[in-house]
Amino acid sequence: AQSVTQPDIHITVSEGASLELRCNYSYGATPYLFWYVQSPGQGLQLLLKYFSGDTLVQGIKGFEAEFKRSQSSFNLRKPSVHWSDAAEYFCAVVLYNTDKLIFGTGTRLQVFP
Amino acid sequence: GAGVSQSPSNKVTEKGKDVELRCDPISGHTALYWYRQRLGQGLEFLIYFQGNSAPDKSGLPSDRFSAERTGESVSTLTIQRTQQEDSAVYLCASSAGLRANNEQFFGPGTRLTVL
Numbered sequence: 001a002q003s004v005t006q007p008d009i010h011i012t013v014s015e016g017a018s019l020e021l022r023c024n025y026s027y028g029a030t031p032y033l034f035w036y037v038q039s040p041g042q043g044l045q046l047l048l049k050y051f052s053g054d055t056l057v058q059g060i061k062g063f064e065a066e067f068k069r070s071q072s073s074f075n076l077r078k079p080s081v082h083w084s085d086a087a088e089y090f091c092a093v094v095l096y097n098t099d100k101l102i103f104g105t106g107t108r109l110q111v112f113p
Numbered sequence: 114g115a116g117v118s119q120s121p122s123n124k125v126t127e128k129g130k131d132v133e134l135r136c137d138p139i140s141g142h143t144a145l146y147w148y149r150q151r152l153g154q155g156l157e158f159l160i161y162f163q164g165n166s167a168p169d170k171s172g173l174p175s176d177r178f179s180a181e182r183t184g185e186s187v188s189t190l191t192i193q194r195t196q197q198e199d200s201a202v203y204l205c206a207s208s209a210g211l212r213a214n215n216e217q218f219f220g221p222g223t224r225l226t227v228l
Contacts, residue, residue: 004155032214043117043204043219044156051214090155099211100169101146103155 004093006104014112015083021076021107023091031093033074034101035065039087047089050074061085086111117220119205125226126195134190134223138207145188146206146217147180156204162188163211195227 005024013019025031035047048059055067065076074091091104118137126132138145147159158172162182173179177195182188192199202224206217 006155036219041221043221044206045219046216049216092156099144099161100158100172101148101156101217102158103148105153105155 004091004102004104006089006091006107008107009105010108010110012110012112013081016080019076019078019081019085019109021089021091021109023074023076023104025072025074025091025093027072027093027095029095030069031095033065033067034092034094035059035063035074035076036090036092036103037061037087038090038106044090047076081109081111083111083113085109117205117207117218119203119220119223121223122221123224123226125228127228128197129194131191131193132195132225134192134203134225136188136190136205136207136220138186138188138205139218141185142207142209142218143185144208144211144215144217145182146208147188147190148204148206149174150202150204150222152201159190159203161211192225195225197227200225200227 003026033050036044038044047063048057050057050067058064063078067074088106088108090106092101120135146161148156150156160170160180165182177193180190202222204222206219208215208217
């Protein structure tokens with residue numbers, strides 16, 4: 001079945017540590033790929049997106065993500081996490097011939113000082 | 114307007130009652146989307162509009178759910194005869210167009226609790 005998988009439900013890191021959030025998709029063709037962040041009491045905000053071209057994409061707030069076709073993955077990374085990064089992170093895809101965002105179940109990030 | 118707004122922010126209702134949730138998109142955005150987010154789960158697509166037309170209603174969970182949109186403006190999501198499993202946060206998003214390269218901007222959501 002077509003799906004988006006975020007295997008880590010909850011991740012805890014120390015402030016200043018590096019971060020990698022995993023996302024895998026299961027589709028026949030390469031979809032468009034997105035990462036969103038949902039902070040407490042706020043709406044979802046787009047961090048970055050991949051359509052084509054350079055497989056390493058830069059986003060806002062110092063985040064980046066790398067598309068790996070061979071692994072059907074689009075993992076989100078940040079070299080040094082800040083306490084304000086504590087939030088829920090969602091990976092999402094849109095198949096190129098549809099208009100629907102399909103979301104993963106999310107990863108909750110907790111940051112310790 | 115600044116961003117996507119939704120009202121009410123919270124709604125508590127009794128099982129069996131009807132509820133209406135409202136979404137005001139960003140001015141000029143032709144596409145509008147509704148999603149549902151159940152506790153501990155990702156977002157579930159419900160329906161989208163291009164203008165006031167809804168080409169894809171496949172995500173609506175049952176015939177108790179309906180949505181309409183007036184022109185390229187406000188949209189309402191109506192849930193009739195609410196059930197406890199309808200409890201969730203309902204999110205609305207709008208974008209400048211339907212294609213994937215148009216970023217969807219999300220509202221803060223309406224938290225619906227069915228007692």
